[in-house]
Amino acid sequence: MEILKQRILKDGKIKEGGILKVDSFLNHQIDIHLLDEIGQEFKRLFGKEKITKIVTIEASGIAIACMTAQYFHVPVVFAKKSASKNIDGDVYKAKIVSFTHGNEYTAILEKRFLSSEDRILIIDDFLATGKAQLGLLDIANQAGAVVAGMGIVIEKGFQGGGDKLRATGYNLKSLAIIDRVDKDGVHFRESDSV
């Protein structure tokens, strides 16, 4: 997605350890018009998949999922990262190791919001090692839901998670795939999936 790549080149910042910061437009401050374009692009990519729900995980995935859901006219369900007083009843659970935060947490989603009748689109801002996505796939499998697509805004191709998911057969589309980050900046994959 060209306008996204241009924005990453213009406003993205590379930190030590290969961390790309896009917090001025994607996951701390949010450019709502860019997210609207992203939502339309996901509709173009997955619009024929008869999606019944969009599934993501808190926190920054929620913004993208909502802007996308407007074009699909379906509900969003987001997995929560910790148990609170407000979670009760039967829940699906999946353990996830966070690359960003360097810790492990449990993703929780109430069973009544996902079932074997659902065809879901999993949406997230980043895909790196794929741990968060595997957690959501685990939850989808527990529910018996069909994973009709996975839409990622920025995939860090050099961390390998996306290619593993594609090899497994998932219909994964990333709007920008970064294959290398060096002193010259960000290098996108030429033959990206979209």
Add this chain to the structure above:
Amino acid sequence: MEILKQRILKDGKIKEGGILKVDSFLNHQIDIHLLDEIGQEFKRLFGKEKITKIVTIEASGIAIACMTAQYFHVPVVFAKKSASKNIDGDVYKAKIVSFTHGNEYTAILEKRFLSSEDRILIIDDFLATGKAQLGLLDIANQAGAVVAGMGIVIEKGFQGGGDKLRATGYNLKSLAIIDRVDKDGVHFRESDSV
């Protein structure tokens, strides 16, 4: 906001301790069309306030803030609830005691995303004791930003936080104010603010 109140009566659930669960449409599963109506209502209420940014706190506030921001054509900035590898540079910090989670956390917002040139609209899904809102006000004060409005979806009037904020002079509007919950169900404030 009548369609919101009707939805609370239809799908809200009351748990022990006065906790209202609206997780089937507001903060776990999200009815994107209802949120779009909510965004339009906030635009009607605060549209003349020359808002430059919409400020909220993760996680469920993000969805409402984004749907609202579309109508204001301004960025969203959300405060984060814990320090991660991705937070660096100068940040505003505020300690917040969570009624829902029963713990204390630090809200963090990078300084470059909020300044004395901003006129902000604070958006959140719930207002109870007002602790989360006071944290965001603290951050706004640190930035020197003008708080031109506070838009809340559901205010628990019986917990008093909203009335304290109004008494302090904030331009607070809640789309539904609940004054009492008993065996007969949810009772809304008749003369609510909107």
